[in-house]
Amino acid sequence: MGKLNRTYTDHELKIMKEALNEVMTKYETNNDYILERESDKKSFLYLFKGLFPKKRTCIIPECKNRSVRNSHTIQKAHSLKIIAEGNHIYSPIFNKKTLKLEMTRLGINQASTFPGFCSKHERIFSILENSKDVDSEEAVRLQIFRTISRELVVKKSELSQLLAMKDHYLKFRKKKISELFYAASSEKISNMAFPKSITLDFEDKNLAAMNDEIEKVSSDIPFFTSNFFEPLYRFIFFDGFSDDPLYIYKIEDSNKIPVTLAGRGSFHIEKDGVQHEIHAILNILPLVDRTAFYIAVELKNREFLEYYIAIFQQTGLPGLNLAETWMMRGSDHWFIQPSVWDELEDDRKEQVLKDVLDVGHHIAEIYDYSIFNSLRRKLTATHEEACESADPEVRRQIDSEISKL
Numbered sequence: 001m002g003k004l005n006r007t008y009t010d011h012e013l014k015i016m017k018e019a020l021n022e023v024m025t026k027y028e029t030n031n032d033y034i035l036e037r038e039s040d041k042k043s044f045l046y047l048f049k050g051l052f053p054k055k056r057t058c059i060i061p062e063c064k065n066r067s068v069r070n071s072h073t074i075q076k077a078h079s080l081k082i083i084a085e086g087n088h089i090y091s092p093i094f095n096k097k098t099l100k101l102e103m104t105r106l107g108i109n110q111a112s113t114f115p116g117f118c119s120k121h122e123r124i125f126s127i128l129e130n131s132k133d134v135d136s137e138e139a140v141r142l143q144i145f146r147t148i149s150r151e152l153v154v155k156k157s158e159l160s161q162l163l164a165m166k167d168h169y170l171k172f173r174k175k176k177i178s179e180l181f182y183a184a185s186s187e188k189i190s191n192m193a194f195p196k197s198i199t200l201d202f203e204d205k206n207l208a209a210m211n212d213e214i215e216k217v218s219s220d221i222p223f224f225t226s227n228f229f230e231p232l233y234r235f236i237f238f239d240g241f242s243d244d245p246l247y248i249y250k251i252e253d254s255n256k257i258p259v260t261l262a263g264r265g266s267f268h269i270e271k272d273g274v275q276h277e278i279h280a281i282l283n284i285l286p287l288v289d290r291t292a293f294y295i296a297v298e299l300k301n302r303e304f305l306e307y308y309i310a311i312f313q314q315t316g317l318p319g320l321n322l323a324e325t326w327m328m329r330g331s332d333h334w335f336i337q338p339s340v341w342d343e344l345e346d347d348r349k350e351q352v353l354k355d356v357l358d359v360g361h362h363i364a365e366i367y368d369y370s371i372f373n374s375l376r377r378k379l380t381a382t383h384e385e386a387c388e389s390a391d392p393e394v395r396r397q398i399d400s401e402i403s404k405l
Ligand SMILES: [Zn+2]
Pocket: 058, 059, 060, 063, 064, 065, 117, 118, 119, 120, 121
């Protein structure tokens, strides 16, 4: 209830109480009541400053140096170049002006860059950019380390922006409720003072969503730091850790799948009646004549990961299904060959961009629609030729792949 500057009569106080009740009832019934003005709604979107923080420090523990602006998560000289056309690739990026996720054309110099390491630590990764052997054990561990590092930089920036947004929202809400209350009562009360402090402790749906997200990101950061980043950091930077701290599974596909991805995903597996959520670091690296998939989990989750891989091995086109599922249910940090995207029908493009935003699935749920249409057509035709006297199981797998087109 408001504290007011002058003394009001009992009648005036009654009017105010009714006005405040009316405003609060409207707001509690429809939480967006205070956000009805388009400009208010937009003011929140403009708070979002992009994925990365302005102040950048090297992510390596104890290093206080400023990070370079553009560390590549995915090697420019290899994976990105292999799928690029005219040195460009496409990536799904949220457009603040149109408020839509859009497939955006990027040069390979910008693609996958983030402010992660200082110039001294960045040099460790020059082995990656310069080496031809991109899938050597050393290169793969550096690649996974960079992927985790980027995830952490993104998460930390996300957390500080969420906290700033919540703060902005609480101030905005207080001001808005005060204005609405003042508008509803001041016409009936002469010389009414603008209320200075209205205390609100109601958690509306916008606030609840922000609080949920803050809680999630706040717990993700220490989890990924202590279970993925730090063990791999010690493994790479110090001697004496001869055993891999993570379980890394490599899947090779003999086809050139025109996408590269570096991010994280999680899958749910049930064992002995208990649901386990397993977090994984995902990388898809296109090579000159094939595609390498890497999935890294904590050592204790080895068995779950093998079970996960088996799900895909039971499909007709494991590589394509893994790629599409990781892109749609795992990370949105991926880059696709422009002509592959351009040849999709508009309906499919729309569906894919909508599904990228849908976070209600995990990476053990195979994506239902085809993205790599030409390759899927070619491979299913080859399979069909190869199995003239169709084994019913193979036939079922081929049909299932065709139905995704
Ligand atoms: Zn450093």
